[in-house]
Amino acid sequence: EAGVAQSPRYKIIEKRQSVAFWCNPISGHATLYWYQQILGQGPKLLIQFQNNGVVDDSQLPKDRFSAERLKGVDSTLKIQPAKLEDSAVYLCASSLAPGRPQDTQYFGPGTRLTVL
C-alpha cells in the first residue's frame, strides 16, 4: 500500500513570496490533515478536511494560509505572502475513518520550508 505522498520535499523562498505544497493521501482515506512542525516542536494541526469539506481550520492563519482539497483526494496548502516564522516542516496526514479519535493518522515525509 502506497503511503502519503508530498511534494516538494524541500523549498527555499524569500519572505513575501508565495509557495504551495501538494499532498496525495492514501487511497480511500476520507480525512486529510495539514500540520506545521517548527524545529524542536511537535506537529500542530492547521486544517482538517473530511472528503472535500473543511472540518476544522481554527488554527490556520487565514490571512496568509489557504488550503483546498479538490474532489476529495489531493490537497494543496498555500502560503501567500510568506514570513520568516513560517519556516517549518509541513506535514500531511490522512486517515480512513471520519475523524474518530482512535483512527490512525498516517503521515507523509513532509515539506521542509525555509523562508529567508
Add this chain to the structure above:
Amino acid sequence: GENVEQHPSTLSVQEGDSAVIKCTYSDSASNYFPWYKQELGKGPQLIIDIRSNVGEKKDQRIAVTLNKTAKHFSLHITETQPEDSAVYFCAPNTSGTYKYIFGTGTRLKVLA
C-alpha cells in the same frame, strides 16, 4: 487549552537497556493516547496507542501504561536497539475528538 508535556526531553541509554518516556496532559476528557516515532527526515509514525478504558497495552518490546486519574501515560521500550533512536511524541486527543495535541518530543539515543 490543552497542555501536554513530555519528560525527559532527551534520553540516552545503552543498547539493551530500557527507556521510559512520560507524557502529562491536562484535558480530563481525553480518551485516546497514542505514541508516535519520528525519524530524521520522515513524518511521525504511530507505534502504539491506548484507549481510556485500558490501563496497559504491550506490543513486543514496547508498552504503554495509562493513569487517567493522574492524567499521564508512559511509553516503555525494553531491550533497546540502535534503530530505536528517534524523537518520540505523545499526542493525546482533546475533548474526546479527533484533534491530537502533540507533546514537545523526547529525543532518544540508543548507544551501541
